[in-house]
Amino acid sequence: MSETPTDQRTDERGSVTDPAPDAAPNPRATEAEVRAAYDDPKLANVLYHDWEADTYDEKWSISYDDRCVDYAVGRFHYAAGVPAKPFERALELGCGTGFFLLNLMQGGIAKKGSVTDLSPGMVQVALRNAENLGLDVDGRVGDAERIPYPDDSFDLVVGHAVLHHIPDVEAAMREVLRVLKPGGRFVFAGDPTRVGDFYARRLGRATWWLTTRITRLPALSSWRRPQQELDESSRAAALEAVVDLHTFVPSELERTARAAGAVRVHARTEEFTAALLGWPVRTFEAAVPREKLGFGWAMFAYRSWLRLSWLDSHLRNWLPRDLFYNVLVTGRKAARRDPE
Template sequence: MSTDPAPNPHATAEQVEAARHDPKLANVLYHDWEAGSYDDKWSISYDERCVSYAADRFRLVAGDTGWPYERALELGCGTGFFLLNLMQAGAATKGSVTDLSPGMVQAALRNAKGLGLDVDGRVADAERIPYDDDSFDLVVGHAVLHHIPDVEGALREVLRVLEPGGRFVFAGEPTMIGDFYARRLGALTWKATTTITKLPALQGWRRPQTELDESSRAAALEALVDIHTFDPADLEAMARRAGAPDARVATEEFAAAMLGWPVRTFEAAVPPGKLGMGWAMFAYRSWQRLSWLDQNLLSRVVPRAWFYNALITGTKPVR
């Protein structure tokens, strides 16, 4: 029988206030709150689209030499997006998912079961990973490091549970400059959408006020759980201090982020299902084209710190 705590899907105003002084509590409350709708909110799937996305992020920073890894661990798994799609791509054969949020661990295990993947899971703190030394040959995470109070301590834990020669790959981490413009684009889009849809002719595009209020409370929690942004050079140095002398950072999404953040915010501000598949394909293909532009042209002339996403990899030294 599992001893993991039960999810708490709806934080009270009092709990949100308490979370202002406790970033780990904020992470649990926010991610339990979002667990049931997280895949829809972020357009997460477990089909070829997201399998390719996850595999491409991994290859961008670490290549695919050594595939498949025998045993992989995901920190801050959320609904399992990164590890489950990597497993489907052939990166690993057996997986373990961990998250501070019980709701997210449950969602990830449901998704793994539905996909027929060999995955177990535990509620766990990334600063105190509950596995023995040398337990895994791959540790991954997506958009998790910026939620962890002690990032360097968590990276030391990652290296502890890795076998000698084992690799870690973390993707989807916000850069300082990228976060600055992304948040402002998102806030402007939310204000514009929720204001315009008050007009009588556009009321059908407005989510009920109770849902908008709940989204605003969730956003208040989200502001608390996003603890860090990263300078790529500083993140590399942090990982090297933690014990990975070959750590390196790549970045991606500049033009793509300028589109992606307004698109995702707009999708969250209108009723679910209102936009349809045509919109989804337009958004995805536009993001693909801008990502191509970022990778093949802008990455040659734009400083890496200006891109939105940082990805980091390194290995545990062989004794």
């Protein structure tokens, strides 16, 4: 069988099934490939995330220093508490560039790691980041609904901003429980709530519309990104409508995890005022030349996020959890002594 442009195995309709083990990144999808992806969310995820892989860390201000180590460890502790000791072996599902797992490993949460993603480009970058950090990590291109690791392989499975990309979340949860050892834990963070996605997307679209029009003024022309880059961003944004498959109601996400067989399941939420600022900020950054935004802007954005996150940590004692933007969910695979 001939290979598709993304080196993925396909069924008789051309839909992505299991990724080929030697799948190569495809960072420059053609218009024809993008059109085909509209009918295949898994292919769309490959194309979209291969396109983003080499610039993803820069786009989202991801680093592997104290700032992001503290963030990742903080998300883990907020969702699951403080572990009694480091987990021996951890997997990041839908790893992207490895942001969550690599920073958790640096923060002492896990000792040895594995990464898997449907996007070959993301796995490649994640492994490169791990090597640069001197971390013990292996990786495989793989589908979250058919995780390419044996039963009872991991003490911990984590993911960040991944569940909303997976067509069948319950099937993925069953796979997570399969590869976890009895008593093992999962922690997923960074996925959008239904209410949060409603206001975040509208803020983002309004910011993009306003910025791209204001920068057409002659006096602000140097703030306008080249048209080719804007066209690429627009094409990626169009695919985003395909790869973003779900938003979540926290109570429904808990039920999904329990239906898959998880025990001790609990969902928490975070970021309300921080999201109201964060989405316009990130959209503005995507709409203007990067060289226009220096260290001062980065510090403004980061410190503002810290202050608003502090405010949100108090507001969540008073506001419904469904109102916040990010949902985090944790649970365990039943140990032999646990009730079904």
